[in-house]
Amino acid sequence: MELVGDLTRELPYWTIRDGAVVLRDGSYRLGFDVTLPGTEVWDAAQLAACNERLRILIGTAVPEGECLRMLLEIHPDYTDLLRAYADVCRSPHAVVRNLHGRRVSALTEAQASGRLVNSRLIFDLSYHPERPPRRGWWRPVDGATYRRHLAELGILRDVMVGHCERCGFRARPLDGGALLDAVWRFFNPGRKRFCPPPAVPAEDQAFEIPRRVLNAWPFFGRRSVRTAVARSDLYRRWDFLWLDGHAHAVVAMDTLPDRPTMPNMLGPLQTLPGAYWLIIEAWNDPRSDQIKRLELKSRLSRQAVLAQDGGDSNARAVDRQVAEALDVLQRTSERVMRVGVAVVLQESSGEAVQAAARRALDAFHQIPGVDARIESVALRRQFVQLAPFSGMPNERLMRMLTSNAADFVPCHALWRGSARPVCPLFTRRDSLVPLDPFDPRLPSWNAIVIGESGGGKTHFAIAWLSHLLALDPVVLIVDKGGAYKSFCSVYDAQYVHIDPASGIAVNPFDLLPGEIEPDHAHLGLLKSLIALMVVEPGGAVGRQEMAVLESAIRQTYARAAGGPVFLHDLVRTLRTFEQVGAHEAGPEEWALARGIARRLEVWVDEGLYARLLDRPSTVDLSASVVCLDTEGLSEHYPDLVPIAALLANHLIYRRIRADDGRLKYVVSDETWAALLNRVAAESLVGMFRRFRKFGAGIMAISQRAEDFESEYARGILENAPLKVLTRAADADRVAPLLDLNDQHRALWKSLTQRRGEFSEALVIVDFLEGREGGVVVVRDIPEDYFIATTTAEERVRRDQLAAELGPWPAIRHLADSRRATCSRTG
Numbered sequence: 001m002e003l004v005g006d007l008t009r010e011l012p013y014w015t016i017r018d019g020a021v022v023l024r025d026g027s028y029r030l031g032f033d034v035t036l037p038g039t040e041v042w043d044a045a046q047l048a049a050c051n052e053r054l055r056i057l058i059g060t061a062v063p064e065g066e067c068l069r070m071l072l073e074i075h076p077d078y079t080d081l082l083r084a085y086a087d088v089c090r091s092p093h094a095v096v097r098n099l100h101g102r103r104v105s106a107l108t109e110a111q112a113s114g115r116l117v118n119s120r121l122i123f124d125l126s127y128h129p130e131r132p133p134r135r136g137w138w139r140p141v142d143g144a145t146y147r148r149h150l151a152e153l154g155i156l157r158d159v160m161v162g163h164c165e166r167c168g169f170r171a172r173p174l175d176g177g178a179l180l181d182a183v184w185r186f187f188n189p190g191r192k193r194f195c196p197p198p199a200v201p202a203e204d205q206a207f208e209i210p211r212r213v214l215n216a217w218p219f220f221g222r223r224s225v226r227t228a229v230a231r232s233d234l235y236r237r238w239d240f241l242w243l244d245g246h247a248h249a250v251v252a253m254d255t256l257p258d259r260p261t262m263p264n265m266l267g268p269l270q271t272l273p274g275a276y277w278l279i280i281e282a283w284n285d286p287r288s289d290q291i292k293r294l295e296l297k298s299r300l301s302r303q304a305v306l307a308q309d310g311g312d313s314n315a316r317a318v319d320r321q322v323a324e325a326l327d328v329l330q331r332t333s334e335r336v337m338r339v340g341v342a343v344v345l346q347e348s349s350g351e352a353v354q355a356a357a358r359r360a361l362d363a364f365h366q367i368p369g370v371d372a373r374i375e376s377v378a379l380r381r382q383f384v385q386l387a388p389f390s391g392m393p394n395e396r397l398m399r400m401l402t403s404n405a406a407d408f409v410p411c412h413a414l415w416r417g418s419a420r421p422v423c424p425l426f427t428r429r430d431s432l433v434p435l436d437p438f439d440p441r442l443p444s445w446n447a448i449v450i451g452e453s454g455g456g457k458t459h460f461a462i463a464w465l466s467h468l469l470a471l472d473p474v475v476l477i478v479d480k481g482g483a484y485k486s487f488c489s490v491y492d493a494q495y496v497h498i499d500p501a502s503g504i505a506v507n508p509f510d511l512l513p514g515e516i517e518p519d520h521a522h523l524g525l526l527k528s529l530i531a532l533m534v535v536e537p538g539g540a541v542g543r544q545e546m547a548v549l550e551s552a553i554r555q556t557y558a559r560a561a562g563g564p565v566f567l568h569d570l571v572r573t574l575r576t577f578e579q580v581g582a583h584e585a586g587p588e589e590w591a592l593a594r595g596i597a598r599r600l601e602v603w604v605d606e607g608l609y610a611r612l613l614d615r616p617s618t619v620d621l622s623a624s625v626v627c628l629d630t631e632g633l634s635e636h637y638p639d640l641v642p643i644a645a646l647l648a649n650h651l652i653y654r655r656i657r658a659d660d661g662r663l664k665y666v667v668s669d670e671t672w673a674a675l676l677n678r679v680a681a682e683s684l685v686g687m688f689r690r691f692r693k694f695g696a697g698i699m700a701i702s703q704r705a706e707d708f709e710s711e712y713a714r715g716i717l718e719n720a721p722l723k724v725l726t727r728a729a730d731a732d733r734v735a736p737l738l739d740l741n742d743q744h745r746a747l748w749k750s751l752t753q754r755r756g757e758f759s760e761a762l763v764i765v766d767f768l769e770g771r772e773g774g775v776v777v778v779r780d781i782p783e784d785y786f787i788a789t790t791t792a793e794e795r796v797r798r799d800q801l802a803a804e805l806g807p808w809p810a811i812r813h814l815a816d817s818r819r820a821t822c823s824r825t826g
């Protein structure tokens with residue numbers, strides 16, 4: 001390889017001050033850090049509206065004669081996010097802390113081996129103060145002139161930020177340090193992964209010592225922007241450059257698309273593997289020059305047509321095109337831009353960069369009509385010119401109208417999720433999307449999960465809860481299939497099987513410590529519960545009966561005077577019923593009361609159900625994690641199902657209200673069973689409506705969206721800002737219910753799963769400020785996978801091992817053997 005020496009002298013940077021890069025030709029560059037919204041879930045209309053805004057941005061936020069360069073840096077660095085994730089854990093539980101640590105290390109390892117993909121978008125806007133012809137290098141300007149320049153830069157900054165906001169982008173002006181950092185990263189792909197960026201050199205860099213002198217007496221050398229950013233020697237081969245331990249290649253577009261452009265044309269270039277920079281620039285040439293140029297071209301092509309007696313087909317086509325362009329320019333605010341697109345690839349070896357360059361070329365070819373070139377002769381020049389804030393143009397600029405240029409803005413962005421990384425999931429592109437069940441932007445913390453059987457709903461919920469445990473919340477689970485047993489045993493949860501045969505008892509009349517009568521919600525629950533017990537199949541409990549019941553409950557508590565109350569006490573009250581509300585009960589009410597008492601007889605004293613409901617409670621839900629499982633209930637005691645659902649809700653309410661200062665999260669799996677009964681459904685809806693008040697969130701999981709469609713279950717959808725959709729066959733039918741656009745629908749249908757490896761889900765979140773979302777990939781570390789799996793043979797193996805070794809060592813054992821197999825098979 002040929003050593004071409006140090007880059008310093010080629011770099012155009014003069015200094016960085018007051019938030020702008022000053023180039024040696026006296027012009028300035030402003031930088032912006034731009035965050036795009038997750039456009040994965042945008043439909044065509046949203047993309048088109050954004051494109052229109054972008055057209056205006058390019059036409060107006062970039063003044064005449066200036067250039068906007070957009071640099072998309074694709075890199076594997078997630079240091080800040082991983083640090084925040086490591087800090088999230090505040091649980092005192094040893095297994096929770098251990099597993100959290102394992103998840104952090106797994107992500108750190110993925111980052112170190114370059115398997116994660118992150119991106120950063122920088123806008124680079126030029127500003128040339130009045131430009132005397134060929135002024136040469138930078139000369140000091142006087143104070144007043146400089147202040148005027150600064151004022152103009154300030155205006156440009158504000159205009160750009162405003163325009164970006166209207167496009168839905170968030171732009172933040174870069175300060176001196178961040179400007180230098182961007183340039184440094186471009187020239188130091190190796191260092192940027194391990195070293196902090198250099199500091200901005202001191203102010204006074206007006207005086208650079210001649211190189212001759214420096215060579216003789218290097219200690220004269222002072223740090224300047226150029227010496228700070230260019231730290232390595234540059235070597236070149238025919239088709240790649242070697243700098244800072246990386247091979248660099250440049251691929252640049254050199255033929256325009258031959259069809260009408262569409263928003264986000266450069267999509268294929270934004271999903272290349274590896275680390276690279278995608279650099280798009282648009283030069284807004286003065287309008288009068290554009291028109292003059294086109295008029296000249298029009299005259300020439302006209303002459304060609306006339307001279308050849310109608311001309312050949314090519315001349316006629318050019319003539320028509322030029323005439324049309326002139327027309328558009330005269331009639332609309334469209335302008336002609338010079339646009340360049342290039343990719344700078346940075347790989348660890350020459351072979352790798354050549355392969356990357358071919359992939360980039362192929363990605364260019366996926367855009368109809370576009371051709372590109374892997375730079376060779378112009379490689380070194382292009383590399384320097386494409387650097388952030390270089391002020392020098394891409395060698396290959398092509399003319400197009402503003403609206404076409406807007407289609408070249410890279411607005412393919414993956415969803416960034418929440419600020420606090422409680423649950424970092426993956427996107428399809430291996431970037432991280434951190435989610436936070438308690439994101440302050442949410443109107444409530446409730447969620448629904450919908451998808452067909454085997455789609456990964458329970459798995460998602462367990463992954464979600466496992467991450468959530470780091471926040472040390474109270475977790476309450478209601479399930480009907482034993483899927484959470486292993487989760488519960490690993491995290492020392494209280495596991496309650498609601499089954500009359502299991503000998504447990506729950507007395508729904510229990511009061512909280514300090515209470516002498518039930519509060520409104522508790523009273524409502526008791527009424528609903530008893531109504532469920534006494535109602536005949538297909539019948540209903542009348543209003544008068546409910547009034548009698550309410551009075552009887554109150555009287556029973558009054559008689560007990562703070563002592564314990566049981567169902568048989570209520571039956572006694574009903575038998576000797578005296579009062580309804582404030583007035584004496586009459587014969588009609590006595591009859592109603594006795595009727596209720598008679599029907600309640602099967603539930604009290606000695607019956608099978610009485611053991612469940614008419615005894616002192618044997619469960620005290622005090623653990624941090626509690627699971628109420630009704631496994632087997634619907635087969636053996638179908639009439640108990642809605643009652644058990646209500647009992648579970650009652651226990652949850654008690655826990656949610658009793659505990660203060662801790663976050664609480666409830667998961668209700670296989671919710672459809674609870675939704676079949678109107679009373680049980682209403683109780684669940686009540687949770688969705690009221691939980692926020694108690695600092696709690698609830699996630700309801702169901703197979704079919706129509707479970708939420710019934711009128712009384714509607715309240716669930718309305719109060720669930722987080723929607724998790726796993727694979728489903730009836731996506732189209734359900735879409736209107738969830739207010740999904742075409743893109744959501746297409747994404748939902750495209751979800752895939754590989755059992756034992758990963759499962760995709762479409763997550764949609766209705767934040768207070770609007771809807772966001774994207775496809776997330778749930779890919780667990782092996783420990784989490786074995787805790788969550790519901791696959792029969794894996795469950796059997798896990799449970800056998802757990803019986804031998806204990807639950808947590810069993811999981812570790814399984815995970816270790818999975819890791820060993822993976823590393824053997826590569």
Ligand SMILES: Nc1ncnc2c1ncn2[C@@H]1O[C@H](COP(=O)(O)OP(=O)(O)O)[C@@H](O)[C@H]1O
Pocket residue numbers: 451452453454455456457458459460726754755756757758759778779780785788789790791
């Ligand atoms: N994220 C995932 N990673 C690996 N395997 C998964 C994942 N999600 C689901 N699976 C596989 O799919 C099976 C069924 O998932 P499950 O959550 O029980 O589905 P559902 O609750 O929707 O019926 C699991 O046993 C597991 O093997």
Ligand SMILES: [Mg+2]
Pocket residue numbers: 457458459483669
């Ligand atoms: Mg399930």
